[in-house]
């Protein structure tokens with residue numbers, strides 16, 4: 001047991017947090033090896049932020065226990081705080097201060113001397129491509145700059161374990177790629193990252209292992225390929241000019257691909273899981289031969305929605321169960 | 327427990343695309359593992375947060391507008407508008423009013439403590455502070471320290487204007503300074519209430535509204551503006567127990583050079599009681615915030 005806890009950066013057993021009748025986190029077990037990226041994938045309200053806040057010592061669990069690098073998040077909270085970095089879902093830097101002042105503030109709180117804090121702030125600003133923003137108030141930053149400063153603030157002392165709560169939600173693709181690069185460098189350097197996201201693609205790009213969460217519980221865990229295997233490695237999406245042709249298109253698609261074709265609430269759309277682009281190659285000619293007017297045909301990775309549908313049998317936004325009553 | 331099996335070997339992850347290995351990469355250099363500095367003590371932590379409060383004053387000087395303009399308006403308005411009616415002549419009234427206006431000005435500013443704290447919470451800045459290995463009460467203590475700077479600015483302006491208009495302090499420099507210090511001590515105690523509100527209320531504006539509702543009866547239904555002996559009995563009852571009245575009496579006495587030990591003690595007891603009761607409650611709310 002002692003041996004195991006030295007290998008695990010984050011470990012949780014039966015973590016629970018309820019808010020009134022909302023079971024935000026409802027019995028979560030985690031075992032995240034040091035030096036890896038762990039993705040927590042789930043829709044809005046799944047309990048990702050609540051779980052991260054408990055692991056980062058901001059919230060006391062109602063039940064269960066968790067350790068970070070072997071230190072209990074409740075009993076040794078101060079020790080844990082000295083080892084972790086946290087970038088919350090909503091940027092947590094002071095909008096009134098400049099980029100540089102924000103980092104100097106954090107560095108001073110860690111115990112850097114005034115000159116050392118200034119030097120550290122300058123180094124981080126340069127590394128995070130924020131040189132020109134050093135003396136600007138954060139409220140003038142773009143979304144991507146804001147996020148990068150937030151990340152820089154989490155790395156003032158190079159934490160061994162970093163919690164990133166939806167680090168790319170709301171970012172443009174370029175900023176998102178920058179954040180991804182930062183995570184890769186971090187892990188290369190031996191840090192452990194727990195990252196929450198709503199995008200399967202992001203978890204796929206970054207995470208060694210992924211836990212899919214729903215209603216405060218982990219409903220599946222594995223590598224990205226294991227998860228994708230459970231839903232098919234890709235999908236084809238079809239959009240029709242005329243919704244009335246949907247039954248016809250569904251029949252053609254089912255025949256050509258040899259799989260179940262899903263319909264959604266969008267009356268002119270259809271989608272199906274496939275094992276690779278090749279199997280979809282004959283689909284377009286077949287549809288055209290049958291007289292189906294296609295407005296859009298696209299191939300893609302399975303989305304979170306599709307993973308969800310496969311794992312739970314219901315779409316992500318289906319709130320028909322207990323949540324509605326609560 | 328089947329899911330809890332750690333990675334068989336670190337190489338299992340090496341197939342994924344990784345950032346380029348260049349030692350000159352500034353990002354890699356900046357986030358590579360480094361020694362942690364020695365953790366600073368509680369006082370250093372609190373002073374750092376105080377420094378932050380000063381930076382905010384520097385960047386948002388508008389917040390000093392209330393601090394500087396409202397005492398000027400209050401002093402001028404009450405002295406010249408009501409002075410004659412309340413006390414017979416303007417000079418006599420100024421002599422009575424100025425210490426009270428000083429108290430009112432500073433107490434109104436205490437409300438901003440809770441407002442600022444709530445803004446930090448709603449913006450997520452507090453989460454960052456709470457995730458750092460710092461002395462737990464330091465963000466709050468630091469904010470209160472920063473506030474004393476604002477109180478001092480407001481006091482200086484109010485007193486300066488008062489002297490310009492002809493206020494004479496029988497207690498001399500010592501009397502005036504001890505009056506201000508007593509006021510700062512009381513303000514520190516009172517601001518714990520607004521800090522607690524800042525921790526529990528949902529939005530900065532809700533904090534502001536509620537705080538003002540608490541402050542109004544404390545300042546207006548007191549002996550700041552008029553001698554309570556002309557008030558109806560029920561109001562006299564409240565004014566008599568209102569801690570702000572005791573504070574105003576003590577500050578007046580100190581500035582006038584006629585303060586008694588009892589007057590000053592009452593104000594100190596009120597400040598101590600506020601701190602003793604509300605500060606632990608505030609810290610409890612702070613620790614248990616979800």
Ligand SMILES: Nc1ncnc2c1ncn2[C@@H]1O[C@H](COP(=O)(O)OP(=O)(O)O)[C@@H](O)[C@H]1O
Pocket residue numbers: 019022023024025042043044045046047048049050051616
């Ligand atoms: N402080 C809180 N008080 C009450 N309910 C909360 C609180 N925080 C989160 N919740 C509820 O807990 C559930 C999980 O929320 P959250 O952890 O934020 O999910 P996610 O980050 O996955 O979107 C949601 O139903 C949310 O409304």
Ligand SMILES: [Mg+2]
Pocket residue numbers: 045048049050089165166
């Ligand atoms: Mg969240």
